[in-house]
Amino acid sequence: MDKVVKSLAKLGRYSEALELAKSLVEKSKEMFGEQHLDTLTRMEILGRRYSKMGRYHEALEIEEPLLELSKQSMGEQHPSTLTRMQNLALEYSKMGRYHEALEIAEPLVKMSRQIMGEQHPSTLTRMQNLAVEYSKVGRYHEALEIEKPLVEMSKHIMGEQHPDTLSRMQNLAIEYSKMGRYHEALEIEQPLVEMSKQIMGEQHPDTLTRMQNLAIEYSNMGRYHEALQIKEPLPLVEISKQILGEQHPSTLTGMQNLANEYFKMGRYHEALQIEEPLVEISKQILGEQHPATLTRMQNLALSSSKVGRYHEALEIEEPLVEISKQILGEQHPDTPGRMQNLAIEYSKMGRYHESLLVDEPLLQISKHILADQHP
Numbered sequence: 538m539d540k541v542v543k544s545l546a547k548l549g550r551y552s553e554a555l556e557l558a559k560s561l562v563e564k565s566k567e568m569f570g571e572q573h574l575d576t577l578t579r580m581e582i583l584g585r586r587y588s589k590m591g592r593y594h595e596a597l598e599i600e601e602p603l604l605e606l607s608k609q610s611m612g613e614q615h616p617s618t619l620t621r622m623q624n625l626a627l628e629y630s631k632m633g634r635y636h637e638a639l640e641i642a643e644p645l646v647k648m649s650r651q652i653m654g655e656q657h658p659s660t661l662t663r664m665q666n667l668a669v670e671y672s673k674v675g676r677y678h679e680a681l682e683i684e685k686p687l688v689e690m691s692k693h694i695m696g697e698q699h700p701d702t703l704s705r706m707q708n709l710a711i712e713y714s715k716m717g718r719y720h721e722a723l724e725i726e727q728p729l730v731e732m733s734k735q736i737m738g739e740q741h742p743d744t745l746t747r748m749q750n751l752a753i754e755y756s757n758m759g760r761y762h763e764a765l766q767i768k769e770p771l772p773l774v775e776i777s778k779q780i781l782g783e784q785h786p787s788t789l790t791g792m793q794n795l796a797n798e799y800f801k802m803g804r805y806h807e808a809l810q811i812e813e814p815l816v817e818i819s820k821q822i823l824g825e826q827h828p829a830t831l832t833r834m835q836n837l838a839l840s841s842s843k844v845g846r847y848h849e850a851l852e853i854e855e856p857l858v859e860i861s862k863q864i865l866g867e868q869h870p871d872t873p874g875r876m877q878n879l880a881i882e883y884s885k886m887g888r889y890h891e892s893l894l895v896d897e898p899l900l901q902i903s904k905h906i907l908a909d910q911h912p
Contacts, residue, residue, distance in 0.1 A: 549592055558583040572610045581621060591786045593631045611769045614652055623663060633827040635673045642667040655693055665705055675870045677716050684709045698736055707747055719757045726751045735759055742787060749794050761802050784822050793833055805843040812837040826864050835875055847886050854879045873902050
């Protein structure tokens with residue numbers, strides 16, 4: 538029956554897969570007990586199903602106790618326990634709890650190297666996940682130190698066309714992009730999209746994500762029309778809604794990316810039509826303090842400002858700076874960006890003294906963070 542759950546999920550019948558997984562967990566607890574290996578396996582499958590559907594809180598409610606049960610029943614160094622540690626770290630990350638994810642991911646890579654070996658596929662996956670966590674907390678150089686050799690290892694061990702290799706290539710491109718190395722990112726992303734279409738299909742969620750990332754890269758380089766050629770004629774957001782659902786985190790990301798393109802082309806009202814409902818949806822699904830929600834709030838403020846709605850922009854930006862400091866930390870690259878936007882908003886409204894009060898500490902923070910992180 539566990540195989541049936543996976544088969545249903547592969548066919549896109551996510552709700553049916555979830556209901557079957559839930560019933561299997563309950564039956565297994567009744568028949569074998571909570572600590573039986575079959576029960577733990579089914580709890581893990583159920584947690585993954587919730588996570589795949591973007592229902593991260595429900596996944597976490599399973600995965601936190603599951604890890605403790607796994608340590609007690611199987612031991613801390615058992616491969617299944619390591620897998621559950623990884624799943625829990627991923628869940629924290631998806632919920633924006635990056636530091637908690639890092640607290641698991643760093644020791645997990647060391648344990649995986651010792652127990653399974655450096656070239657084991659599971660170790661490579663954990664190295665990639667650690668790099669992603671470093672990137673999310675603004676530690677781009679540490680992420681890059683893992684990702685560059687990891688892509689080469691993955692090509693050598695798993696092959697150039699293996700889905701995991703494609704994912705690692707994408708992550709390396711994203712790292713280059715975050716560091717302002719757009720040409721290097723584009724050199725990876727253009728062939729990657731074509732490979733992904735051939736290997737996984739045009740409508741596979743990973744292919745859609747890579748198409749979006751390529752559009753973002755074109756946009757970063759000022760090639761806005763090329764970016765929109767990817768986004769508008771191929772209705773990525775509509776495809777994502779059909780395949781993953783309207784409230785899936787990947788669909789929300791696609792909506793934001795499309796709004797970003799409209800913004801960069803000066804089509805601010807069209808951007809606002811997407812961003813206003815998107816912020817509300819993001820708050821409901823991911824929570825008000827999730828990093829993705831914070832980014833969408835900032836984008837809404839920027840669009841509001843561009844159409845002269847300065848007071849509305851300010852109502853978003855003032856609390857946003859404080860939330861960003863609390864959640865991400867003052868030295869995370871996103872926080873100085875939000876401080877700068879707030880200073881600009883004050884200036885537009887003629888509140889120059891308040892603008893200066895934000896700008897003065899911002900200069901010192903920016904020098905400290907970005908001096909060697911960004912061109």
